Amino acid sequence: MQKEISKKKIVVKDLNLFYGEFHALKAINMDIYEGEVTALIGPSGCGKSTFLKTLNRMNDLVEHVRVTGSITLDGNEILSDVDVVALRKRVGMVFQKPNPFPMSIYDNVAYGPRIHGIKKKSQLDEIVEKSLRAAALWDEVSDRLSKSALGISGGQQQRLCIARTLATEPEVLLMDEPTSALDPISTSKIEELCETLKKNYTIVIVTHNMQQAGRISDRTAFFLLGELVEYDLTERIFHRPRNEKTERYITGRFG
Amino acid sequence: MRRRRKMKDWILKSLIWFCSLLTVLFLVWMILYIVSRGLPGINWAFITTPYNLFRNQTGILPMIVGTLLLIVTTLAVAVPIGVAAAIYLTEYARQGRVVRMIRFATESLAGIPSIIYGLFGYIFFKNTLHLGFSVLAGALTLSIMVLPTIVRTTEEALLSVNPSYREGSLALGATRLQTLFKVILPSAIPGIATAVILSMGRVIGETAAVIYTAGSVAKIPAVDRLLTSSVRTLSVHLYMVALEEADFVSAFATATILMIIIALLNLLANRFARKITDRQGMA
Numbered sequence: 001m002q003k004e005i006s007k008k009k010i011v012v013k014d015l016n017l018f019y020g021e022f023h024a025l026k027a028i029n030m031d032i033y034e035g036e037v038t039a040l041i042g043p044s045g046c047g048k049s050t051f052l053k054t055l056n057r058m059n060d061l062v063e064h065v066r067v068t069g070s071i072t073l074d075g076n077e078i079l080s081d082v083d084v085v086a087l088r089k090r091v092g093m094v095f096q097k098p099n100p101f102p103m104s105i106y107d108n109v110a111y112g113p114r115i116h117g118i119k120k121k122s123q124l125d126e127i128v129e130k131s132l133r134a135a136a137l138w139d140e141v142s143d144r145l146s147k148s149a150l151g152i153s154g155g156q157q158q159r160l161c162i163a164r165t166l167a168t169e170p171e172v173l174l175m176d177e178p179t180s181a182l183d184p185i186s187t188s189k190i191e192e193l194c195e196t197l198k199k200n201y202t203i204v205i206v207t208h209n210m211q212q213a214g215r216i217s218d219r220t221a222f223f224l225l226g227e228l229v230e231y232d233l234t235e236r237i238f239h240r241p242r243n244e245k246t247e248r249y250i251t252g253r254f255g
Numbered sequence: 256m257r258r259r260r261k262m263k264d265w266i267l268k269s270l271i272w273f274c275s276l277l278t279v280l281f282l283v284w285m286i287l288y289i290v291s292r293g294l295p296g297i298n299w300a301f302i303t304t305p306y307n308l309f310r311n312q313t314g315i316l317p318m319i320v321g322t323l324l325l326i327v328t329t330l331a332v333a334v335p336i337g338v339a340a341a342i343y344l345t346e347y348a349r350q351g352r353v354v355r356m357i358r359f360a361t362e363s364l365a366g367i368p369s370i371i372y373g374l375f376g377y378i379f380f381k382n383t384l385h386l387g388f389s390v391l392a393g394a395l396t397l398s399i400m401v402l403p404t405i406v407r408t409t410e411e412a413l414l415s416v417n418p419s420y421r422e423g424s425l426a427l428g429a430t431r432l433q434t435l436f437k438v439i440l441p442s443a444i445p446g447i448a449t450a451v452i453l454s455m456g457r458v459i460g461e462t463a464a465v466i467y468t469a470g471s472v473a474k475i476p477a478v479d480r481l482l483t484s485s486v487r488t489l490s491v492h493l494y495m496v497a498l499e500e501a502d503f504v505s506a507f508a509t510a511t512i513l514m515i516i517i518a519l520l521n522l523l524a525n526r527f528a529r530k531i532t533d534r535q536g537m538a
Contacts (some may be wrong), residue, residue: 054469058425088425088427093426095419101423101424101438102441112427115427115437116428170316
């Protein structure tokens with residue numbers, strides 16, 4: 001299998017996370033490979049979203065969170081002294097519910113580049129167009145870039161959020177159930193998008209939808225009660241899971 | 256059974272309808288009464304000439320200028336401080352005992368009768384700080400008075416900003432300060448505008464605290480002494496002409512102008528907020 005020799009982008013070692021007394025992630029070890037789509041699956045409350053948010057330190061925003069262990073990005077530790085702003089520029093995130101800012105479509109996409117110091121209009125124009133094209137949204141909104149982002153459909157808003165994230169030129173794209181609030185057509189558009197985006201980005205996606213994980217991911221990790229039960233190539237997880245719990249979950253017997 | 260329920264429904268509905276009608280009626284009646292008695296006293300000279308009883312001039316231009324001056328100065332002091340305090344309380348302070356105590360203190364401050372603020376301003380700003388009867392002494396006193404309103408209203412506005420905006424901005428690598436200025440504050444503008452309107456209302460309506468601190472000199476202050484002169488606001492003027500001169504024509508005319516100014520200022524603040532929300536596409 002050619003996949004197995006691709007480069008390790010993120011290496012997670014012995015990761016534990018506590019919300020106060022609650023032990024939310026238990027001794028997670030996991031390698032995430034460059035240029036692949038990695039799916040995180042598991043029932044609600046299993047820790048998959050929490051895990052995702054440790055990868056760009058968004059858990060810092062929650063009070064009483066304690067993290068131990070190690071996560072490296074291209075070999076550099078990100079849990080201890082790291083510039084969180086620089087980290088989040090490299091590791092972008094798309095949320096469950098589309099959350100465009102209450103400003104124009106253009107300003108939404110230009111937001112990231114602007115805060116990172118790009119001021120030239122021509123350069124911003126270029127980034128906005130490139131990002132919107134990469135998010136397969138350009139053709140639908142190119143004639144109303146100055147209109148409010150809150151006026152487009154939910155599916156378009158989610159692709160706008162992807163474009164907004166791409167505009168800061170991240171290397172890794174984290175997606176937290178990006179299609180759970182969308183209709184089937186928008187969902188399939190986002191799934192196709194993942195397929196094209198993985199050529200240039202490493203994607204980690206949390207999903208509740210088993211078929212979705214099967215369709216779009218190269219590897220799948222199954223979480224249960226804060227533990228990483230099984231992690232393997234998606235094909236193997238879906239056809240020959242080694243763990244009985246994994247099998248029961250993906251065949252829909254619990255969750 | 257059904258008929259009885261329908262009957263009850265009908266009675267209740269009529270009652271609610273009657274109560275709202277009553278409220279509106281009182282308001283309309285009051286406005287009509289004041290305006291109908293005030294309009295005869297209003298003419299161009301009334302709002303553009305100075306006030307001097309010895310020369311038989313009863314114009315209210317100085318009071319209009321004084322009122323606007325006091326409003327602008329008070330807001331210039333209170334809005335930055337109040338908004339900054341609200342930002343600190345909602346965005347930066349660790350939510351706990353201290354913040355709860357600060358909130359409690361602000362709320363208590365809002366319940367103190369204005370005459371007490373006046374007395375404090377008189378002793379502290381006018382006497383101790385030697386500001387004398389002046390716009391500055393008045394504005395500082397009124398600032399303390401409206402601060403609780405501004406802080407609480409702004410806090411509510413900040414807390415009601417969709418938390419996903421904050422998350423989205425931080426996830427793009429924005430700092431907390433960038434997130435605050437570029438995403439959160441713009442979304443909170445309508446709420447802050449409400450705070451400003453409420454504060455203007457209190458400044459315009461206040462008499463006791465103003466007489467104690469800004470005095471009641473019915474003259475337009477000299478340009479180089481704008482903040483250090485004593486002024487008389489429309490409300491103070493209203494009180495004086497009605498109770499001390501028993502000049503009810505002037506009183507009602509002043510009241511009419513006062514209401515027009517309040518309506519105009521509210522309209523202005525509302526339009527400003529509307530413009531910003533329109534631009535964000537939230538309306």
